[in-house]
Amino acid sequence: MILLRKPIAQFGPRDFHALRVDIKRIKALMFLISANCTDFKRKKNYRPFRKLFRQAGIVRELQLQETMLRKYGPEASLTMYFNHMDLELQQEQQLFFNLNSRQIRKSLKEKAKKILTALGEIKGGFVKRYLQEKREDIKSLLATEILHEHDVHLLRKKVKELYYLQMIFQPENNQLDIADDFQQLLGQWHDCQVISQDLLADAQNHKRPPEEIKAIMSLHKKISAQASRLLEKIQTVKNRV
16 A cells, blocks of 8 residues: 555555555455354455555546547547546546545554454465455356356456455466466456446536537447457357356
């Protein structure tokens, strides 16, 4: 969480992504701890991390959306749309930095101590069994004949959880269970899905000018089509993972 010490002016798009990855690792650890210790208050200990994660996620999503939309269609009719997106991004970034207070830093340190204490009580044998259970869950999903969208969402979450835990507990093992290129494929599909849904919601805002709605729907169709192609590719390569 060292990123939270950086000045606002130095906090870039990659930093928001890196922060979310750090928090996902912490969340994965918390699930492992709560599976070993029923007295561990996972939701309570995760609360301050969750606030940062959610707000950083809003910022990250807007950043991705802006990058992808400019790639797919920087049409003149979308000038106002992009201007509004820039303003919204600035506002959400400010809300994030408003969260980064002395109080939440103190809370994060307190929760981190509790996590480390609980983690120190876990035996290596439990971790090994826990990771194997996660592998079996993923294998079961990959064995599904046809992966639907909700299956891919679940698969992506399970793959990431196993990946983060394996990097923590088995850093010397270079043979990761799920290759990076497949994880990237899942991530690209997810990004297209999220942005496509956001565009559809924006297009349904009847207060927008008709030409802007038309341009938004055009982008929605392009990105939705890309999501479909990625889903087909996931379906094709999953048996080789």
